Amino acid sequence: MAEQRRQGGPARGKGRPQGGRPQQGGKRPPRDRDWKRPADKQESRSEAQARYDGPPLPEDVTGKELDRAVAGQLKGLPEKLANRVARHLAAAGLLIDDDPETAYQHTLAARARASRLAVVREATGEAAYAAGHYAEALAELRAAKRMNGATAYLPIMADCHRALGQPEQALKLAKSPGVANFSSEAKAEMTIVEAGARRDLGQLDAALRTLELAPLNSKSREPWVVRLRYAYADTLEAAGRTQDALEWFHRTEAIDAEEITDAGGRAATLERALD
Template identity: 80%
Template sequence: MAEERGNQRPARGGGRPSGPRRSDSSSSGRGGSGSGSSRDARPSRGGDRDRPERSDRSRSTGDRPGRSSSGDRPGRSSSGDRPGRKGDWKRPVDKQLSRTESQAQYDGPDLPEEITGKELDRSVTGQLKGLPEKLAARVARHLAAAGMLVDSDPETAYQHTLAARARASRIAVVREATGEAAYAAGHYAEALSELRAAKRMNGATEYLPIMADCHRALGNPEQALKLAKSPSVANFAPEAKAEMTLVEAGARRDMGQLDASLRTLELAPLMNKTRANWVVRLRYAYADTLEAAGRETDALMWFHRTMAIDSDEITDAAERAEKLEQTRE
């Protein structure tokens, strides 16, 4: 699998400092003491007629309309900061939190130093070559980390793929990895969305069994059956075809159609001579459905047949068989 999307992705004020405030003394107008003394020295053009005093025309900040007695313009705070400029202005708390969460997702979980991205298959790294070198390396490391963790810690694997998706959302293999990790972590709606996106990008159909199972998990067995009937399923490899058979049989059971579920499984290669896991799982599903249908003798036989090839013990067929034997005694 692939690299970072932490769980995601980038968060996905203000300007210059205000200048010093104009004080009352500096805005006292043209009638200050310095300018007044120079006017007194000039001869009066009106003879003995007195000129009106100019002091009442001085630019006292309190006399001008639109200003307060402190000299501040409307809309300014007493500290002199202007809206939209640096000072005490801060982003609203809700937006700060949103950005922090998004940034954490973009950063993703910590990457172990030993993970280099070279662990990925060449078919995966080949799709990353269109990215800048450093970006491709980062995405590759998150994908590699996700692949290593998907079985043991699927949630952390999913967060790695979210970080990868945040950096390379237009690359099909990244969306595929995100979908698979989301599926493993139980995020079925997200998995379905990501795998649909990957399918649109590369036209691949191998995602169909997982997509169908996502529909089941979301309570839409009818949609799962539609995908199970896709023409491309006929061309699937045996393992992928078995996966789709299991999903189809499960969807029939979800709808209460036990007989249809049994018929679906009976058409599968239950007696295939290989001991591959997909045969083990087919036999186990058939035994389980037989028991659900009340056919305990047949179910016991198929649990034993499952045990015979389940050398890795991927099922609990042995326990199920023992329990059935005890109930029949």
């Protein structure tokens, strides 16, 4: 996630009292209609409608492609609306790897219809992240987290902070209490992001220590182990430890059957440099 991709609002009532009661002095606070955006900042009706409509939906996408747990969260919607939202979410899921921008537009269409559902905000955040819209991704995932209290989004949120030039905020999320209860895969993702944030701050030794505390020697060949090893090898090279980096690129390649990294190519480049 982190290395290979790049590698809440004001308090309630702020600016006006709740309930629309007059402030001391007898002057009423401005109503919502008084707080209009300047004309040059207002979105045109056609732009809003285009986002609501979303990209064309493939005829063969029915919405039944969704995971049962996701589909279950749409049951509170009217049937026709639920079907439309489901189709946009399903289309986004099918496109997110190959065409993340169109996937993101599908999730915006779903959000325009069902913005109060955490599953919709989560999908919008993940698609925004995949498409490189990091500020939007962070906002959507924060909204989802407020709705359902889930912590699974923390690694992506932390990486968004990195992409936005806020490594200190990424490190704060990496230290969240909920991380201790993560699965091995999620812990690995957070570790990679945390190490990346340390690198962003020029703290290479701290980045290496962070990765060395992770299960780099796990016998598992799961992608999360591949990614951990790759991040470690990459950080070793950045630290000038070329021979150690070469070893870990080879160790990464040895378990990377799906070739999710370019560890083999990186190793070959280092070998040529060492000759």
